[in-house]
Amino acid sequence: MRAIKNKKTHSSAAGRIKVSKNGPYLVSGGLSLDKAIIVTGRNGIPDKWGKGEKFRVQEGYALCRCGYSTNKPYCTGMHAVKRFDGTETASRKKYLEQAESTRGPAITLTDAISFCAIARYCEKAGSVWTLAEKGDKKSVKLAIREACDCPAGRLVAWDKKTGKPIEPKLKKSISLIEDPSEGASGPIWVKGGVAIQSSDGYVYEKRNRVTLCRCGKSLNKPFCDGTHLTVEFNDGDRRLKK
C-alpha cells in the first residue's frame, strides 16, 4: 500500500466543536481551555475579566453540556443516565438578521438579545445603548469597551466611518465563565471564530464571541440564555458559595 502523503491537515489551528445529540460538546483541534472570572466593581456590576485556572491542553476532549457530570467540565456519561434532552432550539438566522440597531454619531450598536448570557458588562459605566447614542469621545470609548466585553457576542459596536465591526482580539480558545458575585458558574465562552457544528451537521455562523450552555437548562440551545443564574448552576468552582 502506498503511503498517503501528509497533506495539510486540520490540526490545532482549525479548532472545532461538534454538538453531540443529547450529549457533550466534542472539541477537537487542541483548543486551549481555561476559566474566565466575572470580576465586579464596588457597585456590584461586572467591571473586568479575571483569569482563572488553565486546563491541560488536549487535542480533543468532551465538555459536559447537560450539567450533571461528576467531573466537570468534562463529560462523564451522566447525560445518558439523566436522559438529557439537548435538543438545539436556537434560531439559525445570522446574527445581523436577528439584531436591532442603535445608531449614534460615531458608532452603531447591534444587539441580538437571543444570544444574551447575562454577563452584565453592558451596564458597567452606564447603559451601552445610551452611551452609543452619544457622540463624545469618552462615551464612545466606554460603549465600545462594554460591547467588546460581552462574551456572548450579543452586542457589537460598528465604526460608522469604516462600516466595520470593532471586535476584541481573541485567539481561538475556550473559557469556562465563573460568576462568583451571582454564586453561579456561567457558560462556555467560545472565542476567535471556532466552528460550531450542530448535532444534525449544520454549521452555525462563525463568530468571534459566542457562549454555549453548560448547565443544560438553556431554552436556546446550544447557546446560553442566562438560565444558569436562575438555577444557580455550580460546577464546584472554589469561588462560588456552596
Ligand code: FES
Ligand atoms: S454531557 Fe455528558 S455528563 Fe454532561
